[in-house]
Amino acid sequence: MSRVIVYFAHPGQRHSRANSAMGKAAKTVESITFVDLYAEYPRHDIDVEREQRRLLDHDVIVFQFPLYWYSTPSLLKEWQDLVLQHGFAYGHGGDKLTGKSMVLAITTGGSDEAYTATGYQNFPLRSFLYPLEQTARLCGMTFAPPYVLYSALQADEEGAIVNHTNGYTKLLNAFQDEIFDFAKAEQQATMTFSDLPIREKA
Numbered sequence: 001m002s003r004v005i006v007y008f009a010h011p012g013q014r015h016s017r018a019n020s021a022m023g024k025a026a027k028t029v030e031s032i033t034f035v036d037l038y039a040e041y042p043r044h045d046i047d048v049e050r051e052q053r054r055l056l057d058h059d060v061i062v063f064q065f066p067l068y069w070y071s072t073p074s075l076l077k078e079w080q081d082l083v084l085q086h087g088f089a090y091g092h093g094g095d096k097l098t099g100k101s102m103v104l105a106i107t108t109g110g111s112d113e114a115y116t117a118t119g120y121q122n123f124p125l126r127s128f129l130y131p132l133e134q135t136a137r138l139c140g141m142t143f144a145p146p147y148v149l150y151s152a153l154q155a156d157e158e159g160a161i162v163n164h165t166n167g168y169t170k171l172l173n174a175f176q177d178e179i180f181d182f183a184k185a186e187q188q189a190t191m192t193f194s195d196l197p198i199r200e201k202a
């Protein structure tokens with residue numbers, strides 16, 4: 001069984017529909033470690049040693065966040081800057097994350113059509129995430145395709161959000177049960193609830 005940690009980063013949870021539903025569901029997945037970054041570090045005073053210990057204790061690192069200005073909310077960027085230290089995550093002796101996996105669970109305001117060469121966002125979503133993808137690679141980690149809910153502000157709470165949330169818990173369980181198909185996933189740019197590369201449980 002793989003050990004999974006979810007880092008949840010949303011600075012405005014009172015107004016969140018999609019991420020709050022996903023976060024609530026993720027917390028109920030047995031054996032998962034769930035970290036609400038904005039709740040734990042309201043003053044952004046990240047405890048680097050504690051976070052590094054958390055990373056050492058897990059195999060699959062999930063970052064869950066709403067896309068803010070084509071990137072992560074700022075506290076998650078601060079977390080990366082401080083926690084992924086030279087000699088720990090990369091560089092000489094920095095092999096502590098080698099062999100682990102990084103997964104992004106993202107919601108966007110823009111639609112899937114918007115994130116195309118002819119759409120108003122001009123580029124595919126995945127291209128905005130290259131910094132995180134390359135961070136994973138530099139640290140020797142596998143990067144799974146992001147699990148995405150597009151048009152999150154229009155998503156129906158009884159329909160799209162429920163489907164996405166159910167897919168999310170299925171995904172987290174699949175990582176734990178080691179039935180997520182990383183090889184198949186490599187062929188996908190992103191994942192949605194209806195195209196999860198998961199094998200049957202033996």
Ligand SMILES: Cc1cc2nc3c(=O)[nH]c(=O)nc-3n(C[C@H](O)[C@H](O)[C@H](O)COP(=O)(O)O)c2cc1C
Binds near residue numbers: 016018019066
């Ligand atoms: C400060 C800010 C920046 C945002 N930047 C983007 C963006 O770059 N691209 C995008 O598609 N949506 C953007 N959005 C929309 C959010 O991604 C959207 O509100 C969120 O995914 C909805 O999820 P929630 O219901 O959990 O809050 C932005 C929203 C805010 C408040």
